[in-house]
Amino acid sequence: MTLAAGAPPIPAGLTHDDLRRIYYYLRLTRALETRLTNLYRQGKVIGGLYSSLGQEGESVASAFALERRDILSPLIRNLGSMLVKGARPVDVLRQYMAKAASPTAGREMNIHFNDLNLGYLGQISHLGDMVPVMAGIALSFRMRGEDRVGLVYVGDGATSTGTFHEGVNFAAVMRVPLVVMVEHNGYAYSTPTRRQAAVERLADKALAYGIPGITVDGNDVLAVYEVTKSAVERARSGGGVSLIEAVTYRRRGHAQHDDQRYQSPEEVARWETNDPVDRYLQRVTGAGWIGETDVAEIDAQVEVELDAAVADCEREPLPEPETALTGVFVRPATAPALWFRGLDG
Amino acid sequence: MAEVTYLEALRQGMWEEMVRDERVFLLGEDIGAYGGAFKVTDGFLERFGANRVVDTPISEAAIVGAAAGAAHMGLRPVAEMQFIDFISCAYDILTNYVATARYRAGLATPIVVRGPSGGYVRGGPFHSQMPEAAFFHTPGLKLVAPATVRDAKGLIKAAIRDDDPVIFFEHKFLYRRIKEDLPEGEDLITPIGEARVAREGHDLTVVTWSAMVWKTLEAADQLEREDGVSVEVIDLRTLVPMDTDAVMRSLRKTNRILIAHEDTRTGGIAGEIAARINEEAFEWLDAPIRRVTAHDTPLPYAPTLEDYVLPQASDVVAAARWLLAY
Numbered sequence: 001m002t003l004a005a006g007a008p009p010i011p012a013g014l015t016h017d018d019l020r021r022i023y024y025y026l027r028l029t030r031a032l033e034t035r036l037t038n039l040y041r042q043g044k045v046i047g048g049l050y051s052s053l054g055q056e057g058e059s060v061a062s063a064f065a066l067e068r069r070d071i072l073s074p075l076i077r078n079l080g081s082m083l084v085k086g087a088r089p090v091d092v093l094r095q096y097m098a099k100a101a102s103p104t105a106g107r108e109m110n111i112h113f114n115d116l117n118l119g120y121l122g123q124i125s126h127l128g129d130m131v132p133v134m135a136g137i138a139l140s141f142r143m144r145g146e147d148r149v150g151l152v153y154v155g156d157g158a159t160s161t162g163t164f165h166e167g168v169n170f171a172a173v174m175r176v177p178l179v180v181m182v183e184h185n186g187y188a189y190s191t192p193t194r195r196q197a198a199v200e201r202l203a204d205k206a207l208a209y210g211i212p213g214i215t216v217d218g219n220d221v222l223a224v225y226e227v228t229k230s231a232v233e234r235a236r237s238g239g240g241v242s243l244i245e246a247v248t249y250r251r252r253g254h255a256q257h258d259d260q261r262y263q264s265p266e267e268v269a270r271w272e273t274n275d276p277v278d279r280y281l282q283r284v285t286g287a288g289w290i291g292e293t294d295v296a297e298i299d300a301q302v303e304v305e306l307d308a309a310v311a312d313c314e315r316e317p318l319p320e321p322e323t324a325l326t327g328v329f330v331r332p333a334t335a336p337a338l339w340f341r342g343l344d345g
Numbered sequence: 346m347a348e349v350t351y352l353e354a355l356r357q358g359m360w361e362e363m364v365r366d367e368r369v370f371l372l373g374e375d376i377g378a379y380g381g382a383f384k385v386t387d388g389f390l391e392r393f394g395a396n397r398v399v400d401t402p403i404s405e406a407a408i409v410g411a412a413a414g415a416a417h418m419g420l421r422p423v424a425e426m427q428f429i430d431f432i433s434c435a436y437d438i439l440t441n442y443v444a445t446a447r448y449r450a451g452l453a454t455p456i457v458v459r460g461p462s463g464g465y466v467r468g469g470p471f472h473s474q475m476p477e478a479a480f481f482h483t484p485g486l487k488l489v490a491p492a493t494v495r496d497a498k499g500l501i502k503a504a505i506r507d508d509d510p511v512i513f514f515e516h517k518f519l520y521r522r523i524k525e526d527l528p529e530g531e532d533l534i535t536p537i538g539e540a541r542v543a544r545e546g547h548d549l550t551v552v553t554w555s556a557m558v559w560k561t562l563e564a565a566d567q568l569e570r571e572d573g574v575s576v577e578v579i580d581l582r583t584l585v586p587m588d589t590d591a592v593m594r595s596l597r598k599t600n601r602i603l604i605a606h607e608d609t610r611t612g613g614i615a616g617e618i619a620a621r622i623n624e625e626a627f628e629w630l631d632a633p634i635r636r637v638t639a640h641d642t643p644l645p646y647a648p649t650l651e652d653y654v655l656p657q658a659s660d661v662v663a664a665a666r667w668l669l670a671y
Contacts, residue, residue, distance in 0.1 A: 108449045116417060122450050126441050132407040133442065136414025136422075143370065143396050143420070163406050163438065170407035174399075328448050328484045330508035332586060335484070339624070 007288035012226040019284050020294055022064055022221060026277045027302045029056040029080035032089050035306050036096055040256055044314070046098040047109045052077035054251035055185055057276025058218040060084055062151065062181050062246070065228035066119070071137055072151040073121040073130040075183065077250070079111050081153065086118040087111075090309035099316045106319035127158035131167025131180065138176035138235075149177045149235045151228075157188025159205060160196055168241065172209040177235035179228065180243045183218065185250040190262045203245035211241045218246030219276040222283065249274070349527050352520040354494045355385055355459075357527075358501035359423060363393055366421060369505055372399040372408055373425030382427050383461055383520060405434035412456040413443050413510075419453075421505060426460030429514060430474040443510045444485030457504045459513035462490075463556055463607060464639075464655050466518055469646040475555070475608045477584055480512055481617070487537060488584040490514040492558035494525035496582055499535025507537055516556040523559070538583050540591035546577035549665055550595040552618060553605040554581040557656065561605055564661035574669055584614060592618065593626050600631040601668045605661055610638040632671035637664045 010019065033051050040049045052059060059080030063072055066085075074081045079092065094102035095110055103113040104122075114122035121137070123130050134152035141148040158164050159182060171178045182202050186193060199205060206213025212234075216227045224246055231242035249271040253260040260268075284290045325335045349357065363369045370393075371386060377400040380387030390398040401408050405426060412422035426432045432439070439458070446452040464473035480486050487509050491497045497515065504511040527533065543558055544565055553561045558580045565576035577595050581588060596602050602622060604615035615636040622634055640654045 104449055104451075112449070114450050114452065116452075121414075121417065121452075124442055124445070124449075126437055129406075129410060129438060129442050132404075132410025132438065133414040133417075135407060136411030136416075137418055138414075139399075139411055140415040140418040140420050143415075163410065166402075166404035166407035167410060170402055170404050170411060173402055327451070329487070329586075330447065 010289055011222055012229060014222075014225070016289060018064070019289050020298065022060060023280065023284065023290065023295065024298050024302065025060040025064070025080055025084050026056050026221070026280060027298055028083055028089065028305070029060060030277060031302045031306055032083075032092060033079065035310060036093070037256070039093070039097070039310075045096045047096070048255040048257065049096065050076045050110060050255050051252035052079055054271055054275060055183065055218065055248045056080045057221040057280060058183060058224050058246040058248050061221045061224035062228040062244075065225050065232050066149065066151060068119065069147070070149045070151065070232070071116065071119045071121060073123055073134050073153065074111060075123055075153040075155055075158075076111065077155070077183065077185070078153045082111060082120050085120045087115065087120060088309070089306060090312050093309055094313045094316065097313065098318055099313055100319040100323075101313070101316050105323060126163070128154060128161030128164035128167065130154070131164050132170060135167050135171035135174070135176055135178060138171060138178040139174055142174070142176050147236065149179065149232050151179045151181060151232070153181045153183055155188060156182065156184045156186070156193045156196055156202060157191065159202055168209050168211075168243070171241045172211045175238070175240035177238075178241045179231045179235055180241065181228070182243060182245045183248060184245050185248050187250050187254070187263070189254040189258075192262070201245060203243060206243040209241070209243070211243055213243045213245065215245045215247060218248030219274050219279060221276055221280040248276070346526040347529055348524045349494060350521050351494050351497045351515075351523050352383065352385060354498035354525075354527060355501050355515055356387070358498040359386070359505070360389070360392075362502055362505040363389070363397065368419060369421040369423065370397040370399065370415075371423050371425065372401050372412060374401055374403055374427045376400060376425050381425060383517065386425070405431050406438050409435040409438045409443065409456070409458055412458070413438070413446065413454050416454045416456045417452050421455055423457045423459060423505060426458060428472050429460035429462040429476060430471045432458065432460065432476060432512070433479070436479065439480065439486065439512070440483045444483045447509070448485060453508065454510050455508050457501070457511045457513055459501070459515060461517035461520070462514040463516045463518055464644050464651060465556065467646060467648060467651060470643045473644045473651075475514065477514060478608055478613050481584060481614050485510070486585060487511040488514065489537060489582070490516070490555040490584060491535070491582060492516070492519070492543070492555050492580050494523055495527060495533065496535045496541070498527060499533045500537065500582065503534050503537050511537070514555060518556045519559070535582065538586045538588060540588035541580045541582055542577065542591075542595070543580040544576065544578040546575035547599055548574040548576065549601045549603065549669055550577045550579060550592070550599045551603045551605055551661065551665070552579045552581060552592050554584065555607065557605050557607050560656065560658040561661050563658040564665065567658070567662055568665055572666070572669075574665075576665060589621055589625070592622065596622060596626055597629050600629055601671070602630070603635050603637060603661070603664055603668055605637040605656060607639055607655060609641050610636060611641050613638050632668050635664055635668055637661055
């Protein structure tokens with residue numbers, strides 16, 4: 001692909017190829033969630049389904065600012081960040097459908113899984129807990145003199161928890177290489193941010209930890225990339241922790257079953273016109289950085305990949321029941337089956 | 346051979362493991378420059394440096410969470426709770442994050458969380474707890490509670506080498522009260538999950554651990570002297586995984602069993618041991634299983650109150666006599 005004649009320079013040191021890849025991950029995230037919604041409606045998703053519709057830009061752009069060796073810990077609406085790190089759509093589908101071949105062998109749900117070699121650590125449901133854990137991972141980088149950075153995602157709701165406070169403070173005091181991404185999407189389940197925190201800007205919380213707090217338009221992909229890149233570079237060069245508040249909006253309910261009665265249709269509609277993927281496309285095609293044919297190719301590629309992923313896992317079995325007893329400990333490797341299971345019914 | 350205290354044995358064990366394995370590091374409140382509230386880590390900062398002896402803010406959840414994160418990356422953290430009473434501040438991280446990490450996500454989390462535990466020291470409600478039962482119920486956490494100098498060293502070393510998360514209850518009443526000759530230059534390891542016969546006997550079994558082992562041994566001596574009965578004392582040493590076989594072996598010999606622990610009664614570990622005996626060895630019992638435990642109250646400060654609430658050697662004697670007369 002050659003630069004279109006008269007196109008302005010691409011910001012933030014990104015290349016044409018980077019821009020195409022970012023678009024690929026945005027499209028992949030959205031299309032994978034669309035597939036999941038269909039599977040959910042067919043009753044094939046066993047548990048709840050969590051959508052990041054309208055927030056994909058922030059997830060993809062921030063993860064894209066990391067190097068391959070860096071590690072991130074996503075939150076429930078950061079599927080995009082995991083895909084950037086190399087998580088495979090087929091594994092996401094397996095997780096949601098509780099398949100034996102899922103990364104957690106059917107033990108955990110949705111995007112709660114990890115691959116530390118690829119660079120993502122699965123979350124648990126207790127909000128804020130991943131901040132101290134990621135502080136420890138970043139501490140290990142510093143202790144071993146490794147040139148690596150950690151990125152931890154939390155939502156607006158998690159900033160109210162004790163572990164968020166302890167984790168950010170701990171990391172700040174230790175000056176470990178960590179970036180804290182606060183995804184401010186307006187609601188924690190049904191609770192609006194004004195009921196969650198008395199500060200106007202969640203980035204202001206950074207002040208109390210002695211670290212920089214930056215607010216960015218979370219639906220502006222290139223802006224999020226740029227801000228994250230600079231926080232990552234700061235962490236990498238020994239500057240310590242930064243907190244980024246990405247302002248975005250959760251257009252779907254907390255999970256698929258949520259009727260969203262607390263969000264006005266006007267509010268949701270307003271944010272539909274501020275869609276991060278649409279905005280990104282307008283920007284990169286408008287500037288001539290990506291051609292319409294690139295976009296069409298990527299769209300088609302994503303659908304082909306997802307067709308294959310769905311076909312691969314749909315008929316896979318659930319885990320065998322007795323496998324539930326292994327792996328609580330390294331030793332003993334298996335928990336004993338209880339006595340009544342040996343009885344005739 | 347050199348005579349050392351329980352505290353010195355812990356210190357030696359951690360020191361040797363830090364020399365042996367550079368992945369081992371310590372983190373906690375006031376452990377570095379100050380050497381720890383009880384001086385368990387005195388001299389470690391000078392020897393191993395600030396990179397491996399990490400003074401932290403007062404943040405138990407962050408200490409344990411960060412230990413878990415570092416462990417995922419291949420390190421072997423030993424986190425100190427300044428008093429084990431404060432481990433409750435890390436309950437969420439320990440039970441939800443650490444205990445499930447291997448099972449739900451295949452994450453290696455070889456951490457040790459250790460701290461001064463237990464009463465008989467006039468520490469009041471928040472510096473005397475033995476919160477073993479709070480973690481006993483959660484699959485995924487190993488619980489260790491040494492009673493002797495040798496096991497203090499042998500078990501802290503085993504805990505640090507163990508590939509699973511271990512909560513290590515060291516008894517502060519024993520820190521400087523007991524001494525033992527330990528061999529120098531020997532790699533002393535007490536395997537996790539193995540009980541010890543602290544005293545052989547044939548008339549009655551007492552299952553116990555930690556500082557209660559010493560109260561029980563005192564009681565057993567008195568019973569032998571005054572009643573001519575022979576009491577077998579089983580020191581569990583590890584609560585999870587529990588050496589139930591050792592308990593059953595002893596019961597099959599004595600047919601009478603008492604379980605003694607310093608923690609409160611309701612929901613205490615004695616209840617679980619009694620249930621296992623009932624399920625697996627009912628026909629070996631000549632008398633009901635009985636418990637000697639603390640009363641179901643917070644632990645009060647005044648000596649008269651603390652001594653009343655906590656189980657004493659005299660309580661073990663009285664309970665043993667009841668069982669032997671049954």
